Amino acid sequence: MSIEEIQEQIITEFSYFDDWLDRYNHLIEMGKSVPLINEKYKTKNYLIGGCQSRVWLHAAMKDGLIIFSAESDAVITKGIVNLLIRVFSGQTPDTIIDADISFIDKIGLKEHLSPTRSNGLMSMIKQMKLYALAFKTKSANQ
Amino acid sequence: MTFDINKIRSDFPILQRKIYDKPLIYLDNAATTQKPQIVIDRITDYYTYENANIHRGVHYLSQIDTTAFENAREHIARFINAPKKEEVIFTKGTTESINLVAASFGRKILNKGDEVLVTAMEHHSNLVPWQMLCYEKEARLKVIPFNDKGEIDLSTYQMMLGGKTKIVALPHISNALGTINPVKEMIRMAHEKDIPVLIDGAQALSHLIVDIDDLDCDFYCFSGHKAYGPMGVGVLYGKTDHLNFMDPYQSGGEMVEYVSLYETSFNEIPLKFEAGTPNVEAVLGMDAALHYLEETGLDAIAAHEKDLLAYGTKKLQKIKGVHIYGTASEKTAILSFxxxxxxxxxxxxxxxxxxxxxxxxxxxxxxxxxxxGIPGTIRASFAMYNTREEIDKLAEAILQVKKMFA
Incomplete structure (x- = not known):
């Protein structure tokens, strides 16, 4: 599925919930199924800065596609990072770099978009795109 | 004086706001307080009718502004019972006040091997400037510990005051735990050894009566915005002798007496430390805020907040799983949990x-x-306009949180 299609899928999924409570409950559920980062990567090097809760993010390249895994000590943050992983994981570096992430606003989690919001959603997206850029540069140099 | 909570609430327009279709319950007062209408009006009036630069104009507006500005200084000095109004210096806020003392006083008196004493409950703004200064001067930063309740042990403090201690920096009230420190006693103990003391009063000014003359501290710092006034303004109180001994912090206009191309003589205090055009609107707004505090009565406010603290503590303790951090016997209305x-x-x-x-x-x-050993806490901090009903709503929200994350 393309990044666009996955975003549409998430938007549809969240559209079944009318109120914030159900949306957050769903997000909490999502947090439980995040592809967990290997314990050995839960180090400072994989920590994303600017988050009130700690988020570790790891990326690996497999057959030209990037596979993300993550972990956080806050459940809501885990839910959010899992949504991002659903969107970005298994995509090529180029599509990740060019992706326009619009679903957050449309699923009623707009408040997490503010650049100062301390859960660091913006930092997570930036970090994922940086990984994509790094893998792209690396493969171009090989 | 009667404490009319409904009248007080109606004085703060923002409290009429709805957030996510619910009435705003503002419990982040230790970060900043809301502003009463008279503070907002003061700022609006200033720009509508009075705006001019101060201290240097012969024209009418400049004159009335200068008078209002200096009256504000006098009022603030009276409010904190500072011996002289010249000892009240306007800054951007508590952080700048502390940085000013670290740079202009600390740097001048500190030598290699000397010690600076702070507590383990400092806000970063009363810690980092001293860390940096100690690093620069190869001096030692020593940290006064506190117990599990959030209280400083005075006998430990006594032992830490040594021959090499050159300055002590203490918070009047801990922003994270709410502890009201026995600063008067701590200042006395330091003075017995001729050690000057700076008090970070950011959390104190709107909750208890600050009496500089009685405390006898060498420096006292606070911000306007945590006491119902505007952001971007604060005060450094300093004893005259210290202020005269200190070098200017920043240079430019206002702080000079005579300038030639190659030489400058500096102005007297307080202007020596007030380089550039000051934040006049904020000083006047802070002045209005202090008038509001006086009219409401700090004793009445303190009694109301004490009731909120007792009620809130009891309410939260009843919820299974809630753990409160900071249980000092002398405490302001902050619940960290x-x-x-x-x-x-x-x-x-x-x-x-x-x-x-x-x-x-x-x-x-x-x-x-x-x-x-925790990543952080949830902090509810109260002000004069908060109510028991708002604490009930907080308790309901906590129960919802428990339900969702159980």
Whole structure:
């Protein structure tokens, strides 16, 4: 599925919930199924800065596609990072770099978009795109 | 004087606001307080009718502004019972006041091997400037510990005051735990050894009567915005002798007496430390805020907040899994807590949805969190306009959090 299609899928999924409570409950559920980062990567090097809760993010390249895994000590943050992983994981570096992430606003989690919001959603997206850029540069140099 | 909570609430226009369709419950007062209408009006009036630069104009507006500005200084001096109005210096806020003392006083008296004493409950703004100064001067920063209740042990403090201690910097009230420190006694103990003391009063000014003359501190710092006034203004109180001994912090206009191309003589205090055009609107706004505090009565406010603290503590303690950090016997209306092992960020996100503004995280006091071995807390901090009903709503929100993250 393309990044666009996955975003549409998430938007549809969240559209079944009318109120914030159900949306957050769903997000909490999502947090439980995040592809967990290997314990050995839960180090400072994989920590994303600017988050009130700690988020570790790891990326690996497999057959030209990037596979993300993550972990956080806050459940809501885990839910959010899992949504991002659903969107970005298994995509090529180029599509990740060019992706326009619009679903957050449309699923009623707009408040997490503010650049100062301390859960660091913006930092997570930036970090994922940086990984994509790094893998792209690396493969171009090989 | 009667304390009319409904009247007080009606004085703060923002309290009429709805957040996510719910009435705003503002419990982040330790970060900043809301502003009463008279403060907002003062600022609007200033720009509508009075705006001009001060201290240097012969024209009418400049003259009345200068008078208003200097009257504000006099009022603030009276409010904190400072011996002289020239000892009141306007700054950007508590942080700048502390940085000013570290740079202009600390740098002048500190030598290699000397010691600076701070507490383990400092806000970063009363810690980092001293860390940097000690690093620069190869001096030692020594940290006064506190116990599990959040109280400083005075006998430990006594032992730490040594021959090499050149300055002590203390918070009047801990922003993360709410502890009211026995600063008067701590100042006396330091003075017995001729050690000057700086008090970070950011959390104190709007909650208790600050009496500089009685405290006898060498420096006292606070911000306008935590005491119902505007942002971007604060005060450094300093004893005349210290202020005269200190070099200017910043240079430019206003702080000079005579300037030739190659030489400058400096102005007297307080202007020596007020380079550039000051934040006139904010000084006048802070002046109005202090008038409001006086009219309402600090004793009445303190009594009301004490009731909120007692009620809130009891209410939260009744909820299974809530753990309160900071249980000092002398405490201001701050409740720092965690719910089971739920991350403060998770809890804060849900509590926000109830229209309740609380703070989550380390509250710029990471060493405090490290001591308790926690990532941060949820902090509800109260002001004069808060009510028991709002605490009930907070308790409901906490129960919802427990339900969602159980």
């Amino acid at each position: 965690l719910i089971d092992d739920i991350h403060p960020f998770d809890a804060g996100t849900i509590i926000d949805k109830f229209g309740i503004a609380i703070r989550t995280g380390h509250h710029c006091a990471q060493p405090v969190m490290n001591k308790f």
